[in-house]
Amino acid sequence: MSHPAQVKIPATYMRGGTSKGVFFRLQDLPASAQVPGEARDRLLLRVIGSPDPYQKQTDGMGGATSSTSKTVILAEPTVPDHDVDYLFGQVSIDKPFVDWSGNCGNLTAAVGAFAINGGFVSPERIPDNGICTVRIWQANIRKTIIAQVPITNGEVQETGDFELDGVTFPAAEVQVEFMDPADGEGAMFPTGNVQDDLDVPGLGSLRATMINAGIPTIFVDAEAIGYTGTELQDDINGNPDALAMFETIRAHGAVRMGLINHVDEAAGRQHTPKVAFVAPPADYVASSGKSIGAGDIDLLVRAMSMGKLHHAMMGTAAVAIATAAAIPGTLVNQAAGGGDRSAVTFGHPSGTLRVGAEAREVDGDWTATKAVMSRSARILMEGWVRVPGGSF
Known part of the structure; x- marks a missing residue:
């Protein structure tokens, strides 16, 4: 043959x-x-x-x-x-x-x-x-x-x-500028709110910020789901129950954001939306062994990608973080201490990253003009x- x-x-x-x-x-x-x-x-x-x-x-x-x-x-x-x-x-x-x-x-x-x-x-x-x-x-x-x-x-x-x-x-x-970073044709906040109560089977009602900026992202509070925000990959990726919980959050958030019509469709859309959890600054040791001090960062963020905790931070999710941090009342902004912010430095499993965004409110709706970060x-x-x- x-x-x-x-x-x-x-x-x-x-x-x-x-x-x-x-x-x-x-x-x-x-x-x-x-x-x-x-x-x-x-x-x-x-x-x-x-x-x-x-x-x-x-x-x-x-x-x-x-x-x-x-x-x-x-x-x-x-x-x-x-x-x-x-x-x-x-x-x-x-x-x-x-x-x-x-x-x-x-x-x-x-x-x-x-x-x-x-x-x-x-x-x-x-x-x-x-x-x-x-x-x-x-x-x-x-x-x-x-x-x-x-x-x-x-x-x-x-x-x-x-x-x-x-x-x-x-x-x-290499400096990268994401212009008008709200994802797709819809509103930056598809529910119309900077925070929502998201009903998730097995977890009850979670406070969530659901944003279309860089990539559709669902932010939840780390403490509300039993975490501190200092976790590394091994703390989550070897735990089937934890992975199933995050996928359930992702599926129900995707429906709430209008990305899918039913939670069963989430399995065929693994790349979006992302799920991330945030917490106020705290000391931790990154995966490289580098010590990160609470004073070095504005907040902690951990994000899931394709069903696993990401080893660092997706660039598009960093855009979502920067944009949400610039808007008062979001979970990201609150974890960073609140107030007006044009840039934040956040801690992720591999270390830290500084990102910036410009956002403004027009006729009651938030919009972002750009988000900026450096990569190589x-x-x-x-x-x-x-x-x-x-x-x-």
Whole structure:
């Protein structure tokens, strides 16, 4: 019996922030995968090594975590005054689907560099030395993102001394601005409130802040669900009951936010919404062994991603944190001590992160103009990725 040969596809493996993924140019994909649909999803699943019942992704490029099971497709811009279209696919590890419902803020830091290297940015806009401003159209959520990419001798500068907790080695700093970060077409607060009572089976009524900014996110109080906000991955990810509780919160919050019609639909939408829990500042030891003092941070935040506690913080969730912190009355703002805030430094399992946001109230509704954070990015490998022919 003969078997089809492998197909090789131009690809780049990149780290962006605390995530990494496989990057493609749309024109380099096989014809059947250049349009949304089953062929594209099957191709990306096979590239990453999913679905894998062993949850290791050994036969693919994935790293068996939500932070490393990611794909990016860049294309010519479809919106005027932008350099590139950025489409993000979160690949499920053990199930056969790709979630296209949201953005990856961490990998956004790598999009600017890939766009420059991939020929999407006009050469006359790339300085010999300085900063290249890359205008990104985030196609999943239809928003503009601005990446400030450092350039040295006409090429992207990747090395540097900028340190990002959750990333082992320093690199060049990339500032990322998320413009008008309210996610999708709806209101920033889909319920119309900065806090709500969310009924969750087994937990009763929880106070929650449900916000569409960066990515749809449900914030709850750590103490209300039995936590302190200083937890690390091992405190939660090995506890099936805890994981089931967070998934129940996520499913019922998704219905309340209007993202799904019934809790049963949440299983097919793993990437969004996110669930995070917040607490006032406290001393703790990060996963690296670094001591974080209560005086070093404004609040504590832990977030779930694809059913597990994230090892650091998703970039899009950081946008949600920054935006919610800037709005009085949210659980995030209250955990940070209340009042008017244009920036916060929060503690996460790997360390700390400072994020800023501009928000204002117009006719009784809150809106945000932008959220800003610094990340870093680096090419890990480039060339071709291979997948068995006939797998897509």
